[in-house]
Amino acid sequence: MTAEPGADRLKLVIVGGYLGAGKSTWLRHQLYAGAFPNAHLIINEAAELAVDDAIFGARYPLTLLSGGCACCEGQAAFLTSLRQLCDDRSRAAGPQGRTSIAVLETSGLADPAAIAASLRADPMLAFHLALSEIIVLVDARNAAAQLSADPLGRAQIEAADRLVITKSDLAPPSDTARLVATLQRLNPGATITAETRGEPVPLPDATGADPLPLADHATAPIRPVQIDLPKGLDWASFAVWLSALLAAHGDDIVRVKGTVRTPAGRLLLQGIRDHVQPPEILPDSDMARDGTIVLIGREIDADRVTRSLTRFAGDLL
Template sequence: MNGPEEGRIRLTVLGGYLGSGKTTWLRHQLHEGQFARARVIVNEAAETPVDHALLGQASGLCVLAGGCVCCVAKAELISVLRKLCDERTRADAAGQRLDHIVLETSGLADPGPIVAAIKSDPVLVYHIVVSEIIVAADARHAMSQLRSEPLGRRQIEIADRIIVTKVDEAEPAELTKLLSTLVSINPAARISGAVKGVETALPSFEGVAPDALPDLNGQALKPPVAPTRLQLDDSIDWTAFTIWLSALLHARGDDIVRVKGVVRTPAGRLLLQTVRKVVQTPEILPEQDGLGEDNMIVLIGRGFTQSQLARSLRYFAGKR
């Protein structure tokens, strides 16, 4: 970089709505050697972190859980970034400079306030420059989010680069409509596609009209999307749990935006994830990782309480 930015630590902000595929994309970049020397900060809105379990290849990993860094956990983020700046200053003499930080935000975070907080901090402004804001957009669900969620639009509006994920899961007409709409919202952003983190070509959308998105400013405010933790009993019947989760997503899939957790099953220690009504293939995790809690499920959405979910699960599991 030239001018006053030269010498400062580059910060890449990776954002995107809940379930957009941020962690999967970042995981592949780390596997391919991108961000090889970068420190990675993962922010999760829930108190129980899960996504960090997929990022074992990060050279340095810090988890900020229990609130979004654009609001509740903003002070904690500033503190962590200041410590990294201090570490870099001490390491300069040893020739081990930290030159890059990647911040993966919560799916409920607005990148705008994060950038503003860094630029307004009297210490960080001299040590860190936001080099790029990357936003992941789920090819299957981004359009519905753009139509109904103001946050989803704000994330796209501020992006320098948009990664359209899960390209292989979208219908062609649906995908080209989304691409045209993304360009209409943010014509300056670079757009690329990805499948499980691997870059893939996008179809031409020339001549495809963007979606006529509704004005969300005048609509009545929806209840906020928030995380709810559900502790699973060690003696849980996994067949009953699977039936319960499938029924729950079928009935409340529009309200339950995301489910994720690490569960212990007869098949091993599994990473469980869903996006809306889509259950992703569980992934077997190694017996390691001191962060987080096994058999703790995080459900992110609106219109339900922890006690309602627990009562429903007990009913399906026959523990009434």
């Protein structure tokens, strides 16, 4: 359980959850509703190619940490950014010019408990910063597969002060009830709610529901892999190839992210396992990372995937 923050310290809220749980979408709704007024966002992505920061644009003060999770490879950069934020806050003239809250959106591979431990172990941050709350999102549609395949999902849930179930509209009520029973068993002290597209929805009655099976160990580590799209490949052709790839390897590829340029504009592409979300049109900007996608999963052979896409594109170009 996180400590009660002091009134004069910078509050930090950690928003965590497994790959594809909907952290960016949920956070965007919360910011729009005023849940974190005047927040400084810290967006952490495991891949070198960052995508989630494009969702927030330039509307919020934002620090981007890419190329490693804040709990391990990216921990040093994360702690440095927090120290800088605390230092800037101390130098600000008067309370109105001081940032009062920072919100960390973790990568889907991060363990919030390890992040909290690193904050406690840092003397400077322990004095200037207070961990206010750990919020972990849990995807009702994919939770069963995640919890049965990877102990990380359990670790994230056990670290939470508040658990938010997402996408319950895409899962049968009986499956969501089993998920609620699982969350109650893993973290009986956490508050459990459910939201769909930013709106609260009622939880199903979990009385008598059997908890979901949990993994003892992961079969292989999850890693991000970047794929460059061939020049001239149109959106429709790419969508066909991606659908075929996820249909064949959806159990190993747990997350797809990227931005691509199409005649309709810049599109944000996001997929979870074999489900590709409807693309979202983003504001136009000159970003070098357009045309590159990130596949996050187990034992992905980047060369093989690239050859497949190149061969597919060559048949159509």
